[in-house]
């Protein structure tokens with residue numbers, strides 16, 4: 001994983017700005033409480049001195065002032081902790097909304113698929129997401145506590161300094177090794193979080209898999225639950241081993257520091273008691289000095305821990321700042337992508353998914369002329385879906401160019417390009433949303449009314465089924481959510497589950513919705529349909545593709561035979577190209593595959 005690139009001060013500033021923007025009133029109140037929290041211990045010690053000296057000297061005014069101070073400050077201290085806890089919780093809630101939206105806006109800004117398929121990116125995202133929920137408030141809170149400790153230190157430091165300058169110096173100096181050790185511990189803890197992140201992510205994956213309804217059938221049939229639980233436990237153990245090692249180091253260091261501080265306090269206390277016994281002050285002075293010693297050490301320890309904690313939070317929250325502010329490589333956008341008038345073309349395109357992996361495309365030349373239908377065929381893994389992903393701009397060619405009317409796709413704003421494409425993917429999505437939403441996502445923001453959605457559904461042969469659902473097009477297509485959320489007025493009803501073929505028809509309805517697009521991509525659009533449905537859908541697709549620019553991928557060669565051009569992909573290049581008649585006449589790969597499929601039907605003896 002890349003180290004965090006953002007500087008510590010910038011991270012702290014970003015955290016504070018975030019808190020102030022999220023809840024300015026709460027932050028202001030926290031400031032006031034910080035100040036009050038800082039002066040209260042000093043006030044309490046001096047009130048105690050007034051009370052004791054008032055009693056011993058028989059001074060009722062001093063005694064009353066001491067009591068009044070103790071009561072007022074005692075009440076304030078008791079109230080403050082509750083108000084402060086509420087303020088922190090409210091601040092956390094508001095900051096969480098902001099950071100989650102900012103983080104997912106940043107993630108959505110990655111237009112390609114490379115990051116979303118990169119495990120290091122996911123590890124970093126996990127740390128950033130966790131940190132974004134609590135780190136800004138904790139950084140803010142640490143800064144306030146630090147300021148509060150400084151106020152306390154200033155108040156008591158003077159008292160100690162007046163009583164014994166060398167003692168005050170010793171107490172202050174004792175904080176230095178603590179500071180050094182805690183900063184080192186915090187850094188090591190931050191590194192441990194990065195090391196353990198892959199374990200926790202895999203653990204979450206196994207946990208989600210065990211609860212995923214889509215995986216439930218196989219998990220039960222193959223008896224996978226025990227195996228997955230074991231794998232999950234392995235990840236938990238590995239993550240905890242990292243944490244344990246770190247906790248043990250922390251324990252060792254903390255024990256050493258605590259022993260050192262206790263010895264120092266004991267010696268200082270004995271020294272102060274001896275001085276007062278020798279006549280250098282009153283019993284009240286002794287109380288103030290003991291309070292000053294304890295409070296100085298507490299404030300120093302707290303300040304040191306705050307500095308160290310802030311250091312650690314900077315590391316984790318730095319991932320968030322990096323992710324949300326990192327400059328992404330900008331394409332060189334053209335003003336507006338015009339409607340296709342000529343052709344889309346692959347020019348000597350080489351592509352592999354990562355350096356060191358096998359080339360999927362090895363110098364591909366392919367043309368999709370405007371208004372023509374092109375079909376792609378080839379064996380599993382030949383690279384057909386990869387061509388679709390390149391066309392949509394999800395990846396860029398490693399070498400060569402893809403052009404749209406002569407303009408390199410690298411120069412086109414991806415959103416602009418995708419506005420001109422409608423597609424159904426081989427691995428289409430089944431959204432756990434309403435039936436209407438499942439179609440509308442195909443042209444979100446396109447102002448599609450219910451009539452448009454119904455027309456698309458009818459075209460895909462799923463309209464009647466959807467209309468007949470318990471709440472028609474408003475029925476939720478899910479078994480893991482019920483459909484009461486967000487629209488009251490009716491009893492919660494469980495969602496409905498569609499069959500595989502029905503889902504595919506829905507995906508087709510979604511794909512055809514965006515009628516303004518120039519290019520229609522159909523990657524295995526009928527793989528889950530029954531024979532009659534497939535025949536019907538391909539008849540309609542044939543009509544739809546006539547005179548339109550389209551790319552169809554299918555292993556069922558009878559469905560591609562009417563394409564204007566059929567392209568056979570092999571070893572990352574075009575092996576054959578032509579229409580059905582020409583390819584059959586050539587007697588090459590396509591003809592061989594077509595005859596093989598046809599023979600499968602011809603050989604079948606139908607029992608009487």
Ligand SMILES: Nc1ncnc2c1ncn2[C@@H]1O[C@H](COP(=O)(O)OP(=O)(O)OP(=O)(O)O)[C@@H](O)[C@H]1O
Nearest residue numbers: 117353360378379380381382383384385386387426
């Ligand atoms: N996201 C990815 N990361 C790494 N490799 C990938 C990725 N997607 C596909 N591949 C690899 O690229 C090659 C081509 O895959 P692709 O999905 O394009 O084939 P296809 O021709 O569509 O196959 P099929 O007919 O089985 O759908 C395969 O070897 C596959 O393992």
